[in-house]
Amino acid sequence: MYTFTQKKYLFMFLFIALLFLGACGSDDDSSSDDSNTSGENDESSEITVDSDMGEVTVPANPEKIVAPYNEDTLIALGETPVAKWAIGESIQDYLEEDLADIETIEWTLPLEQVLSIEPDLIILDHTLDNYEGSYDDYAAIAPTYVLSEEETGDWKVRLQKFGEILGKEDKAEQTLADYDEKVNQAKEELDETLGDESVAMMWVTGGEYFLFEENRHTANMIYNEMDVEVPGIVEELGQGGEAWNPISLEKLSEMDADHLIILGNEDDEGIQALENSNVWNNTDVVQNDQVYYLEDESNWTNNGFVASEQTIEMFVDLFK
Incomplete structure (x- = not known):
């Protein structure tokens, strides 16, 4: 039989032992958690x-x-x-x-x-x-x-x-969905304001004329996504390659677009040459006052969500 004193010491011993075992278990769990967390961080730190x-x-x-x-x-x-x-x-x-x-x-x-x-x-x-x-x-x-x-x-x-x-990935998918919605809204507006009239886009720089083919930069979106009518002079160009070749002033006399957007600085020698050309000034698009001048071509000559979004807004506004 244990005396009261012996029982007291035995109880204290067991209590301390339980505390020790609990602490060890806690340390093991903590180590395990730290190890798992570290593993997760390592796994997510690179792909x-x-x-x-x-x-x-x-x-x-x-x-x-x-x-x-x-x-x-x-x-x-x-x-x-x-x-x-x-x-x-x-x-x-x-x-x-x-x-x-x-x-x-x-x-x-x-x-x-x-x-x-x-x-x-x-x-x-x-x-x-x-x-x-x-x-x-x-x-x-x-x-x-x-x-x-x-x-x-x-x-x-x-x-x-x-x-x-x-x-x-989710942000990318949402951005594409937002873009599709913007294109569809633009198509609805253009059906009312532009209808089946054709549009050409041309960049004038350094005295040279670059007519957008159907697949060139944001023209791809305008012609193939917003379904804007392609004029004959653009169809003749075919699909644009990596090199963008200029078109001659003489060829521009064949311009058959109902509307023409010209991108470039008004002081460019190419634009000055157009304004001084009797042949050009006698084309239907000029005679009908359907030429639109825009100074900043940068969004029109790039491919991307931001470029396309800005071009859509500018394009729709031109024909309101």
Whole structure:
């Protein structure tokens, strides 16, 4: 039989032992939780995606993205690049509302400039020959994703790929849905204001005339999504290739569009030549006063959600 004192010490011993075992269990659980949390963080800290150069592992939440000439896509997904595309002083003006305070990076992507930016993700177009460095050069600086030819050429496909890379698939899908709704609304308005009248678009720069083919930049959306009538002079051009060839002033005398949108600075020598050409001034589109001049061509000559959205709004407004 235990005495009262012995029972008291035995009870204290058992109580301390239980506390010790409980603490050990708690530590084990905590370690297990920490281990699981660490594993989850490791798993979510980067993702592996297929690129035009094979599989590449990229950070899941990059903070400093360099994606020259693809800033439109980043903005559509709510991302801000660390630097924006430029050719000398020329930039994509239509994006300046979002990128006014962002430093520029030359379109050839100079290695020294890329190094100074210290990006944690680089996204390049498939035409790698346009860049100063090689793929290996950029991959040595930061994880580098190379877009396929399809992703480079089709902004909708590109948007979905960016959504995958940046973990914003839902945002990409919602953006595309919003775009489709905007196109449908524009079609309804144009059915009433424009009907089956044809429209041509032309960029005038450096004294030369670039008529938009059906698939050139935002003309693809205007003709093939909003179903605007294509004039004969544009149909004759066929599908536009990578090179955009100018059209002669003499050929423009055959302009048969009901409406013509001219993009370019009014002081450009090409526009001055048009205004001084008797042949041009006798075309029906001029005689009917259906020529519309717009100074900023940047959204019209780009492919992307933001460019398309701005072009739709401007196009619809012209014919109200």
